[in-house]
Amino acid sequence: MSLYIKSVGHYTPPRRLSNKDLESMVDTNDEWITSRTGIRERAIADKGVGTADMAYHASVQALEEAGMDAKEMDGIVCATCTPDMTMPGASSHLQRKLGGAEVAAFDVNAACSGFIYGLDVVDGMLASGRYENILLACADKFTSTINYNDRGTCILFGDGAGSLVLSSKPGGPKLSALYTGGNGQLTNLLHRPGGGSLLPFDECEDKDELYVQMIGNQVFKHAVRGMGLSATETLKRAGWDKSEVDWLIPHQANRRLIDAAMDRLGLAPERVVVNIEKYGNMSAASIPVALNEAKGQFKPGDKILCVAFGSGFTWGGAAIEWA
Numbered sequence: 001m002s003l004y005i006k007s008v009g010h011y012t013p014p015r016r017l018s019n020k021d022l023e024s025m026v027d028t029n030d031e032w033i034t035s036r037t038g039i040r041e042r043a044i045a046d047k048g049v050g051t052a053d054m055a056y057h058a059s060v061q062a063l064e065e066a067g068m069d070a071k072e073m074d075g076i077v078c079a080t081c082t083p084d085m086t087m088p089g090a091s092s093h094l095q096r097k098l099g100g101a102e103v104a105a106f107d108v109n110a111a112c113s114g115f116i117y118g119l120d121v122v123d124g125m126l127a128s129g130r131y132e133n134i135l136l137a138c139a140d141k142f143t144s145t146i147n148y149n150d151r152g153t154c155i156l157f158g159d160g161a162g163s164l165v166l167s168s169k170p171g172g173p174k175l176s177a178l179y180t181g182g183n184g185q186l187t188n189l190l191h192r193p194g195g196g197s198l199l200p201f202d203e204c205e206d207k208d209e210l211y212v213q214m215i216g217n218q219v220f221k222h223a224v225r226g227m228g229l230s231a232t233e234t235l236k237r238a239g240w241d242k243s244e245v246d247w248l249i250p251h252q253a254n255r256r257l258i259d260a261a262m263d264r265l266g267l268a269p270e271r272v273v274v275n276i277e278k279y280g281n282m283s284a285a286s287i288p289v290a291l292n293e294a295k296g297q298f299k300p301g302d303k304i305l306c307v308a309f310g311s312g313f314t315w316g317g318a319a320i321e322w323a
Helices: 019-023 030-037 051-066 090-098 111-127 184-189 216-238 255-265 283-297
Strands: 004-011 016-018 041-043 075-079 104-108 133-141 159-167 174-182 247-250 303-310 314-321
Touching: 004 051, 004 174, 004 283, 016 019, 019 030, 030 255, 041 159, 051 075, 051 090, 051 133, 051 159, 051 283, 075 090, 075 111, 090 104, 090 133, 104 111, 111 133, 111 159, 111 174, 111 283, 111 303, 111 314, 133 283, 159 283, 174 216, 184 216, 216 255, 216 303, 216 314, 247 255, 247 283, 255 303, 283 303
Parallel strands: 075 104, 075 133, 247 303
Antiparallel strands: 004 159, 016 041, 133 159, 174 314, 303 314
16 A cells, blocks of 8 residues: 555534434434434534535645645545535535645545545555645535434434545555445435436425435444455455454444444454544544544554445445554
């Protein structure tokens, strides 16, 4: 691998939607939500705030920490499934806001696996030798896709962004291994049918088609398998035994899913980074936000395993050696 992490930044909107708030909106209660998901509140972006706005705040933080300017980036990659508009991509809006150079800017859509897929794409770009520094922004305004009459989905998701300055120049935490996988046969289990070319907005006969739809029990079953496979394959590629893992940073989708990944690796709870209780599922942003919040606890040489699962289905893992 030829990818080094020069810095990490994150942004979460200040507004919060608590379980108590949801009790007045849909048939649910705090105990039911907390026991099944581990979520107590969610970060919610205001109306008029787009994915690129959140990515901008996280990216400014990452660039400042790296001591670099946006014009020094050779490319901008945005991992998102909720771009500001269907075109151009969120990456172009981010490039405009940052005042970056006239370099490649494009989006990667792997839903909640966006961070891992984004790393995979950027690693290939850096390995080509044609790029040296790339900004990877992982951001989603998932609440813009949610039906707040559907208690199966509205309790789960929040908004946020996490950005990284990545480089081929040695120095800083190093990517040791990557694994990505997917199964397109299961798209119907977690999807948003309306708004694309197959079913444009004006052809939607049912308003529910405009929102995320999920068969929760099936998604959970496949997520357990996908994240478990991601952990196994990533460790194999890194040449690490699971006993060597110092930290696990899983996608923050559901506390029960996080616990399943923790148990599979035999890790103590204090070695697992969890922030789902205060943000909800922030899709592509969840791992980089958790990484940035926890990085003060990491020591040089620590082995960090990140695993994710998302719509598609997509899944994957990244092994990072801290420095």
